[in-house]
Amino acid sequence: MSENKEKNFEQLFRAHYKELHRYAFRYLGDSDGAEEVVQQVFLRLWEKDWEELIHTSLKAYLYRAIYNESMNALKKEQRKLKYQSYEQHRQEWEPAVDESSKDLDKKLRVALSGLPEKSRTVFELSRFQEMKYKDIAATLDLSIKTVEGHMSKALRHLRIELMDYLTLIIFYIIYIL
Numbered sequence: 001m002s003e004n005k006e007k008n009f010e011q012l013f014r015a016h017y018k019e020l021h022r023y024a025f026r027y028l029g030d031s032d033g034a035e036e037v038v039q040q041v042f043l044r045l046w047e048k049d050w051e052e053l054i055h056t057s058l059k060a061y062l063y064r065a066i067y068n069e070s071m072n073a074l075k076k077e078q079r080k081l082k083y084q085s086y087e088q089h090r091q092e093w094e095p096a097v098d099e100s101s102k103d104l105d106k107k108l109r110v111a112l113s114g115l116p117e118k119s120r121t122v123f124e125l126s127r128f129q130e131m132k133y134k135d136i137a138a139t140l141d142l143s144i145k146t147v148e149g150h151m152s153k154a155l156r157h158l159r160i161e162l163m164d165y166l167t168l169i170i171f172y173i174i175y176i177l
Contacts, residue, residue: 009045009046012045012058013042016059016062017038017042020038020041020062020063020066021034021035021038022034023063023066023067024037024038024066024069024070027067027070027071027074028070028073028074033073034070036073037066037069037070037073038066040069041062041065041066041069044065045065104162107161107162107164108158108162110161111157111158111161111162112124112158114157114161115153115154115157116153118140118142118150119150119151119153119154119157120154121140121150122136122140122147122150122151122154123150123151123154123155123158125139125140126151133147133148133151
């Protein structure tokens with residue numbers, strides 16, 4: 001039975017390979033890519049019990065499978081090109097962003113030093129140590145409302161001090177992260 005299945009599969013492959021390759025080539029414009037698509041479709045057929053799987057026209061099934069696989073290959077190629085473009089832009093901008101982020105670090109430290117001690121401590125615990133307001137309040141023996149007030153004061157101060165870096169921060173968030 002297995003030998004008969006292999007023989008039938010080989011006949012199917014030989015009978016339809018060239019026309020399916022031409023069909024895939026129409027979409028992909030690449031002979032190697034078309035060959036890959038056709039082989040992938042036949043591989044899936046082989047892995048499944050293809051004689052039991054297909055209840056409609058075998059030829060229609062193969063053409064639909066080639067079309068779907070070709071569209072998937074095109075989408076994959078588009079994602080690959082988009083990623084390569086992203087990487088190229090990221091590498092072009094990375095040195096400038098690195099230099100600017102060093103400047104931003106310095107400016108942030110200077111801005112933080114201009115805050116009252118409690119506000120600076122609350123900000124650092126919240127943003128750098130990622131503590132929740134409730135935990136900060138317990139650690140510093142303050143009320144949660146007082147912690148919120150210190151954070152508001154710190155954020156307002158930093159917003160004013162770091163206004164020149166707002167564009168860089170937005171760029172960094174959108175393109176780097």
